[in-house]
Amino acid sequence: MWNKSLLVMGTVAATFACTALKAEPTTYPLAIENCGQTVSFDRAPQNAVALGQNSAEILLLLGLEDRMAATAFWPNKVLPELEEANSKVEVLTVEFPTLEAVLSKQPDFVAAMLVTLLGPDSKVAKREDFEALGIPAYLSPSACSTAKNTTDAYGSRDDLWTMDLLYKEIDDLSRIFDVADRGAALIADFKAREAALRAQFASNDDLTFLFWFSSPSPADDAYLGGGNGPSGYIADVLGGSNAVKTDAEWPTLGWEGIMAADPKVIVVAQVDRNRWDLDKAENKIAFLTSDPTVSQMEAVRAGRIVVMSGASMNPSIHTLHGAEQVGEQLKALDLLQ
């Protein structure tokens, strides 16, 4: 029900955005500032390769599947609503691809998610490799903000992560492909959804979240979502805060430390890989409720355990989906007045 109203709101917002923010068509040649470099485009790409899940999903959200030659590097499953569009685009590999495989698709544009996929020290490709062939390349602004110099234009990771860099990426890519109005609509949709969540969940100082990504075994320290990362952002959108305050993006903490942090709500991630038993949300819940010590935590005893897709804990378009997922389950709990 709530989901449906959200959808309606989103659609309304998007429609509104389409009419109100009717963007200018791109005039070529177009010059885009990207990670301190100027990338120029003579025309809209027709045969793009997306290196990295987030770059691919943004292009798919912009409805560009017909202009994509291939994608590579998928740590997680594709967003459910993009499954159909994504099935039309070849996946080179879910791992790091080779530059040869990328070039064999004769790309006229390459968009990359990480510096390991496109960067001076990358073992996959360097910007110059594509430049020399007249192929423009674009690196996610989120990736350059994590690069060596943290005091650059993209701000420091000492602050809470926000969607701003993602919006910049969507805006850049939509202008590159001459679909700026779709980009503006997408950004407006994301903003509306974030605002809808914030409107529903008033700020609540007592509401603290633990984001449990995974653990190699119950006895090991748990991999958690850190204070200022996307997990912190999800907590913030839902009016609360991350019970783990550390600056590290993926801190590890033993169960004694977790119990001392005493979160109000435990968010267990469903991680779509098969590395460890505790990647699965159901196994996490089984451990939380059966371990003689951990099951005594207030959040566990009160049944305040919610499930979220693990992909949301990475800085990506999945993050807002995670916030919505948690928000929906939060409403069923006894926490909200």
Added chain:
Amino acid sequence: MTTAETERGTFGLALLLTFGLVALAFAIAVATAIGDYSIGLGTVFLAVTNGLGLTGAEISPIEQSVVWNLRLSRALVAALAGAGLSICGAILQALLRNALAEPFVLGVSAGASTGAVSVIVLGVGAGGLSLSLGAFAGAFSAFALVALLSNGATSGPNHTILAGVAASQLFNALTSYIVTTSGNAQQARDVMFWLLGSFGGVRWPDFQLLLVVVVVSLAICIWMARALDAFTFGDEDAAALGIPVARIRLVMFAVTAVLTATIVSMVGAIGFVGLVVPHAARYVIGPLHLRLLPACAVVGAVFMVSADIASRVIVAQQTVPIGVVTALVGVPFFAIILYRARPQP
């Protein structure tokens, strides 16, 4: 050693070098001809001759670039890296009188990790320092620490090995500390990915640099080959033969450190080659370094280029880490040598 034996050894070396160089040329040709991008053999040939400036044939710029800039430079760097690591292994096995010695025994790869992590996570050098330079600096500081701990490398071989172990532990701990306390997981993952051995990132400038370093190192080592032979009998015997033990040891350590650090900072830590190739070459050609070192260089080069070909074709569209392949391909091969070299009852 009798004259007859010397002659036989020289003949053996000539045979091995001839055979090895033919095999190397063939391996490099194969490495240049195959890949994810299927390009006809004729086009590959023209792309190479175009690159050499011999022809000016009209071929697609992407295909030209794949063959010339990606495949050929990669194959040549792999050959040099294999040669370099094998030479280092042979020298360290002689200096340390330890069959288990290999290029990373002096903590060089651990130091390289720390250097790379410092650059990318801590921002040492404020963005002006590349990952490779950071790794090189780290590798060399590890070596300097080992030299210091073992009294300028003048004390015995066991002392040096222990110092190397200590330095490795120290630098690994530093790397882990920086990674676990860093605010950004992505950077940490970037570094770890970078440190896995791979030839994916190499281009022509890497080849030029590595060519100079490998050729100069090999020349110095061959120049000192007779002194290296003397080390096999122990420091005191070597000194009795009039060899300036401490000086030669330090020079040799420095050469291997520069060579290993350059390779690690370019293609990451690639194990097994430096350990196994010297043993294999010694089995075929004997222990005299004047012959052993060129043999190691050629065998190491052929082995590494072949391993890189395998790493590229095992899984389509992506690359298997080269270290995995060197071990998978190398161990069975080495097992045969070990088996055949077993003491006769």
